[in-house]
Amino acid sequence: MRAFDAIQIYFDAAAEHLDLEPAFREALLMPQREVQVQVSIERDDGSLANFVGFRVQHDNSRGPMKGGLRYHHEVDLDETRALASLMTWKTAVVDLPYGGAKGGIGVNPRELSHREIERLTRAFVDQIHDIVGPDTDIPAPDMGTDHQVMAWFRNQWEKYHGFQPAVITGKPVEQYGAKGREEATGRGVGMLTFKLVRRLSRQPKETRIAIQGFGNVGSHAAKFLHESEFPVVAVSDTTGTYYKADGLDIPALFHHRLQHEHGLLAGYTDCEVLPMNALLELEDVDVLIPAALGGVITEDNVDRIKASVIIEAANGPIFPAADKILYERGVTVLPDILANAGGVTVSYFEWVQNRQHYRWTLDRVRQELDHTMSSAFENVWQTSQEKDLSLRTAAYMIGIARVQRATELAGLT
Structure with a gap:
């Protein structure tokens, strides 16, 4: 079963209890935008490697879209679409002023060196920087990514748009992370x-x-x-x-x-x-x-x-x-x-x-x-x-x- 089909089954079960009309169900379920890009980098040995990256933006009716950035060899459009819709319902359940998004690259990060992952991240940002931002779509860590990847992402995005650490979350504490x-x-x-x-x-x-x-x-x-x-x-x-x-x-x-x-x-x-x-x-x-x-x-x-x-x-x-x-x-x-x-x-x-340019304590x-x-x-x-x-x-x-x-x-x- 495709991942998005599973989400639709759970969605439909709840929609029945809410008496949602079919057309409105479709409007709420389908993503607003899906982006697929080619991400090419030079490997450490000088060879060229090509990967496919995705960013799916599902809904922004409650606020900017929010969702992780996943590096995993099984990442594809169907999985990314499903996870983006999950983020919409997740942020709504806990009543955060967000909508849902998700992104990723089909790659096994364990097969890349530290510097290759940095080049991959920066190349991906080059492809999607104009559709993400602190008021539109805010990525975060997910499977295969961490605070270091978020720091690279932020640094590359700010080369285009200037200082704005709120463009991404899950950053190192030293880089305005929580x-x-x-x-x-x-x-x-x-x-x-x-x-x-x-x-x-x-x-x-x-x-x-x-x-x-x-x-x-x-x-x-x-x-x-x-x-x-x-x-x-x-x-x-x-x-x-x-x-x-x-x-x-x-x-x-x-x-x-x-x-x-x-x-x-x-x-x-x-x-x-x-x-x-x-x-x-x-x-x-x-x-x-x-x-x-x-x-x-x-x-x-x-x-x-x-x-x-x-x-x-x-x-x-x-x-x-x-x-x-x-x-x-x-x-x-x-x-x-x-x-x-x-x-x-x-x-x-x-x-x-x-x-707010203000830091909270861990407590x-x-x-x-x-x-x-x-x-x-x-x-x-x-x-x-x-x-x-x-x-x-x-x-x-x-x-x-x-x-x-x-x-x-x-x-x-």
Whole structure:
């Protein structure tokens, strides 16, 4: 199934409850603009390399468009379109004054040198600089990119448009970035996991966690949950599943990841090492947190998923057919458009600070993040309970209704 088709299924389920007319549904769902560019760079050995880059701008009815910049070999127009629409509903669910966008380049960054990634970033900016900006479309880090890529992006964009750090978020703190931005998505995942577990009348110490993916999001989520006394019994990355029945030593794993190339866990020995895909199907797990790629839970493996709660830290980790089966089984799924919204929330805080030329403390960033995410969670939870709907449908209804209202107020219908 194509990624955008999956989003449309979730969208349509919520739109039915909102009684949206078909033409208006199409207007809200389809992107406003899609850009595909060729990005050519000189490799370190003097050869020429060509890549394809994308920027999809989905909706700006509630404010400037906002969305990550992804460097991954599977990036294509369909995925970028789907993720751009997700950003529209995500920013609306947490009530940020943004719309949705997404961008990326089809490349494996591990196959490029540091200088080649810089040249790639600058060449991409050369192609799209005139369609992004602090009042139109604000990129941010995503899979395969980080604060350094954001610094290069900003520097190249400012060569055309002058000093304006608010053009991009997720920058280094020394380059007007926000404190707490790197931890934000994972911290938000951890916070909402805690809130959902308490809503389900569970105790943290008795709730066993498994996290698929131990990159930036998964590792910070694990750190927060460990500090909140949850036993994190399994984590995984491309090198395998690292399992310990009585709970992993997350600080030790975190340190190991930081000390090894590409942040991989290979070589960590204080646990049992299982195949990479084993994590999804572990028997003794209460909460499963997919924090890697999308589409990892499908009709083919959904019957082997044992967790009773799933937190979507990744974008689109559950295909619609599997999501329906899980709902019918009574599995509680916290959807991606809420669960992983911590990153864009702190990106918003960074943008606000840049526009005000004023810096917040880390404590204030965390307090504001907690307030924003908690308010959104309570809104989605109450809607779900009152209307007897899944948390996903409730979240989409809230997001779509806010975008619908903004569009109508603008007089475009």
